Amino acid sequence: xxxxxxxxxxxxxVAPSGEIDHHETKRLxxxxxxxxxxxVPERVVFDFSRTSFMDSSGLGLILGRYRKASEKGxxxxxxxxxxKITRIxxxxxxxxxxxxxxxxx
Amino acid sequence: MKRExxxxxxxxxxxxxxxxxxxxxVTTAFIMPYSPTVEELADIKTAVSEAVTNAIVHGYRSxxxxxxxxxAVMYSDGSLTVSISDKGCGIPDIHKAMEPLFTTDAENExxxxxxxxxxxxxxxxxxxxxVGEGTRVTMTKRLSVxxx
Numbered sequence: 001x002x003x004x005x006x007x008x009x010x011x012x013x014v015a016p017s018g019e020i021d022h023h024e025t026k027r028l029x030x031x032x033x034x035x036x037x038x039x040v041p042e043r044v045v046f047d048f049s050r051t052s053f054m055d056s057s058g059l060g061l062i063l064g065r066y067r068k069a070s071e072k073g074x075x076x077x078x079x080x081x082x083x084k085i086t087r088i089x090x091x092x093x094x095x096x097x098x099x100x101x102x103x104x105x
Numbered sequence: 106m107k108r109e110x111x112x113x114x115x116x117x118x119x120x121x122x123x124x125x126x127x128x129x130x131v132t133t134a135f136i137m138p139y140s141p142t143v144e145e146l147a148d149i150k151t152a153v154s155e156a157v158t159n160a161i162v163h164g165y166r167s168x169x170x171x172x173x174x175x176x177a178v179m180y181s182d183g184s185l186t187v188s189i190s191d192k193g194c195g196i197p198d199i200h201k202a203m204e205p206l207f208t209t210d211a212e213n214e215x216x217x218x219x220x221x222x223x224x225x226x227x228x229x230x231x232x233x234x235x236v237g238e239g240t241r242v243t244m245t246k247r248l249s250v251x252x253x
Contacts, residue, residue, distance in 0.1 A: 022161070056215075059218055060216045
């Protein structure tokens with residue numbers, strides 16, 4: 001599934017579409033790391049508005065990028081995760097590390 | 106009332122990561138006739154995804170020549186049972202493996218949340234494993250529409 005990358009006000013917006021599982025994270029991880037390396041943004045925003053499914057592999061992907069970004073002083077934000085993805089994020093306590101915007105209750 | 110099997114499905118697929126999505130789709134197709142709610146469907150898909158990924162990544166260490174088995178049974182009382190098994194390396198300490206955030210593969214950004222998710226998203230989770238022989242994960246989920 002294609003992932004959209006966009007630069008907006010110093011932020012790299014990563015918008016993966018479709019399903020994020022272990023199979024997809026291998027490719028996503030490389031793509032996102034390459035874009036962060038290339039753009040050196042102030043902030044990375046994961047926009048999940050077009051993501052229909054995510055399992056714990058997606059948590060690993062987010063936390064891994066968060067760790068790498070933090071070392072470089074880059075902020076990470078999660079946007080529009082929807083109900084199902086929000087549930088998994090909260091279960092793993094990701095919401096305590098990374099701010100989530102546009103949460104569906 | 107005696108519980109009867111309404112339907113049953115068994116399949117085997119190679120331990121390839123591309124089959125994680127395949128397993129989710131097949132399980133979804135199997136339960137669709139029983140009108141699961143959107144939430145129930147999402148829960149089952151996620152739990153199956155976790156179990157299949159574990160079999161591939163941990164059980165077989167991503168050896169795509171091996172096979173993962175998936176069995177799904179729909180019962181007349183509205184409960185669905187999904188079993189996912191591998192003949193891989195097995196789990197030496199199941200209690201440890203089931204602890205939230207415990208992982209043997211942090212290097213590859215595995216979070217150790219797989220079993221916690223399976224437990225939370227289903228009604229019952231059973232794990233049987235033997236080192237060197239393999240692991241079987243059996244999950245049961247009751248569909249609400251049947252209880253009406």
